[in-house]
Amino acid sequence: xxxxxxxxxxxxxxxxxxxxxxxxxxxxxxxxxxxxxxxxxxxxxxxxxxxxxxxxxxxxxxxxxxxxxxxxxxxxxxxxxxxxxxxxxxxxxxxxxxxxxxxxxxxxxxxxxxxxxxxxxxxxxxxxxxxxxxxxxxxxxxxxxxxxxxxxxxxxxxxxxxxxxxxxxxxxxxxxxxxxxxxxxxxxxxxxxxxxxxxxxxxxxxxxxxxxxxxxxxxxxxxxxxxxxxxxxxxxxxxxxxxxxxxxx
Amino acid sequence: xxxxxxxxxxxxxxxxxxxxxxxxxxxxxxxxxxxxxxxxxxxxxxxxxxxxxxxxxxxxxxxxxxxxxxxxxxxxxxxxxxxxxxxxxxxxxxxxxxxxxxxxxxxxxxxxxxxxxxxxxxxxxxxxxxxxxxxxxxxxxxxxxxxxxxxxxxxxxxxxxxxxxxxxxxxxxxxxxxxxxxxxxxxxxxxxxxxxxxxxxxxxxxxxxxxxxxxxxxxxxxxxxxxxxxxxxxxxxxxxxxxxxxxxx
DNA sequence: GGGCATCCGTCCGTGTTCCGTAAGACTTGA
DNA sequence: TCAAGTCTTACGGAACACGGACGGATGCCC
Numbered sequence: 135x136x137x138x139x140x141x142x143x144x145x146x147x148x149x150x151x152x153x154x155x156x157x158x159x160x161x162x163x164x165x166x167x168x169x170x171x172x173x174x175x176x177x178x179x180x181x182x183x184x185x186x187x188x189x190x191x192x193x194x195x196x197x198x199x200x201x202x203x204x205x206x207x208x209x210x211x212x213x214x215x216x217x218x219x220x221x222x223x224x225x226x227x228x229x230x231x232x233x234x235x236x237x238x239x240x241x242x243x244x245x246x247x248x249x250x251x252x253x254x255x256x257x258x259x260x261x262x263x264x265x266x267x268x269x270x271x272x273x274x275x276x277x278x279x280x281x282x283x284x285x286x287x288x289x290x291x292x293x294x295x296x297x298x299x300x301x302x303x304x305x306x307x308x309x310x311x312x313x314x315x316x317x318x319x320x321x322x323x324x325x326x327x328x329x330x331x332x333x334x335x336x337x338x339x340x341x342x343x344x345x346x347x348x349x350x351x352x353x354x355x356x357x358x359x360x361x362x363x364x365x366x367x368x369x370x371x372x373x374x375x376x377x378x379x380x381x382x383x
Numbered sequence: 384x385x386x387x388x389x390x391x392x393x394x395x396x397x398x399x400x401x402x403x404x405x406x407x408x409x410x411x412x413x414x415x416x417x418x419x420x421x422x423x424x425x426x427x428x429x430x431x432x433x434x435x436x437x438x439x440x441x442x443x444x445x446x447x448x449x450x451x452x453x454x455x456x457x458x459x460x461x462x463x464x465x466x467x468x469x470x471x472x473x474x475x476x477x478x479x480x481x482x483x484x485x486x487x488x489x490x491x492x493x494x495x496x497x498x499x500x501x502x503x504x505x506x507x508x509x510x511x512x513x514x515x516x517x518x519x520x521x522x523x524x525x526x527x528x529x530x531x532x533x534x535x536x537x538x539x540x541x542x543x544x545x546x547x548x549x550x551x552x553x554x555x556x557x558x559x560x561x562x563x564x565x566x567x568x569x570x571x572x573x574x575x576x577x578x579x580x581x582x583x584x585x586x587x588x589x590x591x592x593x594x595x596x597x598x599x600x601x602x603x604x605x606x607x608x609x610x611x612x613x614x615x616x617x618x619x620x621x622x623x624x625x626x627x628x629x630x631x632x
Numbered sequence: 633g634g635g636c637a638t639c640c641g642t643c644c645g646t647g648t649t650c651c652g653t654a655a656g657a658c659t660t661g662a
Numbered sequence: 663t664c665a666a667g668t669c670t671t672a673c674g675g676a677a678c679a680c681g682g683a684c685g686g687a688t689g690c691c692c
Contacts, residue, residue, distance in 0.1 A: 225506065292570045292621070305618060344670090367659090367661080553640080587641075636689105638688080642683105644681105654671105658668080
């Protein structure tokens with residue numbers, strides 16, 4: 135199984151890191167793929183393969199969100215859903231068989247917060263989970279603006295400036311820059327970045343290399359001799375300002 | 384008017400506890416689920432299953448807000464809505480059936496304070512009820528007029544002008560513009576807009592694309608090279624004016 | 633009541649932007 | 663000097679945004 139590219143993991147999702155997700159599906163393959171994607175996006179995932187296990191796990195874990203297959207061995211998914219609702223108000227995303235539009239309607243009317251038709255792309259699932267969680271947290275509350283030296287980065291407007299001049303960053307470049315700006319003076323391996331910024335579990339590391347280079351092209355005065363977004367040989371990259379923070383090598 | 388952002392995380396929802404909500408829907412399942420969610424959020428809920436009962440209950444209860452299904456047995460939902468408006472200014476959230484295509488309610492929806500397309504997530508309904516109520520509290524003035532640059536937008540009269548000249552905006556265009564004016568310098572995905580402005584939880588995103596284009600046609604000097612309603616590639620749209628980030632409205 | 637204009641949602645063709653990958657040149661550290 | 667790691671460049675394809683147009687539905691006017 136290879137990780138598909140292009141997860142628009144716009145990093146306004148850092149508040150979501152560490153949130154607990156309970157994944158209920160009886161198909162081991164689906165469960166494994168889905169949970170690995172969710173984990174890659176920073177969620178803590180617990181799995182359950184039938185209705186009883188789901189209810190128990192829900193009590194024990196008190197998850198922030200539940201992904202629930204509508205078709206389950208033993209108790210039906212909808213029934214599990216009702217019982218869940220009786221004791222907690224945790225948001226639920228329902229996985230429904232394709233085609234059966236009635237399922238979806240029934241699901242939403244029963245109180246699901248979202249639904250996803252099987253077969254679904256894991257990436258889509260991650261997006262939905264993030265979307266539902268973000269909504270339940272509080273929507274459209276503008277994120278605070280990052281200021282660092284002459285750089286200014288507004289995540290809500292997705293505008294980055296240096297000395298008041300706007301930097302024409304692309305989506306990936308912006309996400310990458312935002313992450314680095316939030317964690318200055320800290321070294322990240324390419325794998326770290328690929329996981330946190332891209333949301334991939336594994337993949338071609340050169341992707342990171344190239345994007346770092348492109349970002350340097352836009353934020354460094356002399357991209358050939360970077361002073362802020364520097365390379366730590368054999369380890370990764372680090373964003374620093376003020377120049378003197380790199381004494382230790 | 385359409386929608387405003389939901390629930391600030393610092394939930395100033397304490398003021399809303401105990402507010403009376405009249406829920407009008409003939410589908411017992413929908414009514415039950417919705418009302419249980421509303422009650423769980425601290426509202427006092429009364430239900431009515433047809434138009435007459437709704438009007439009577441409205442008189443008797445003097446609710447703070449009414450959730451009204453457009454499709455009702457007996458009197459049509461819209462008719463109920465008109466009669467309600469004749470005697471009281473209670474805010475109304477309209478539930479519309481999206482599935483049945485014959486439901487283009489464009490005309491009178493304009494008077495509703497918010498609308499939500501079925502099927503919807505109950506959580507979404509709660510968010511909207513809170514949002515509308517919070518807005519209506521302390522706002523005895525009909526509705527504040529939005530001014531932004533040379534634009535002036537009167538939600539009550541549904542009139543938009545640029546430099547004193549009226550802009551012939553359609554219903555959707557007005558709603559869209561209003562939402563963007565209320566949240567300047569912030570990027571919204573097509574999905575965000577579809578959910579908040581249209582009240583759809585799911586739908587064709589190209590709908591948003593097209594309406595943005597039509598709106599640009601009317602507010603931009605050069606619609607081909609938009610300067611205010613700009614596209615953020617891979618993310619969504621943003622309304623900005625002149626460089627000044629005076630986000631206070 | 634019929635015809636007309638308006639508005640809305642959808643679809644399709646087209647051009648553009650951006651991203652991921654590969655391959656070769658270069659640099660670093662031993 | 664050598665090998666591993668890093669940088670640079672280029673390219674193909676995919677995702678995306680846009681314009682144009684169409685059909686259906688509604689409201690209005692005659």
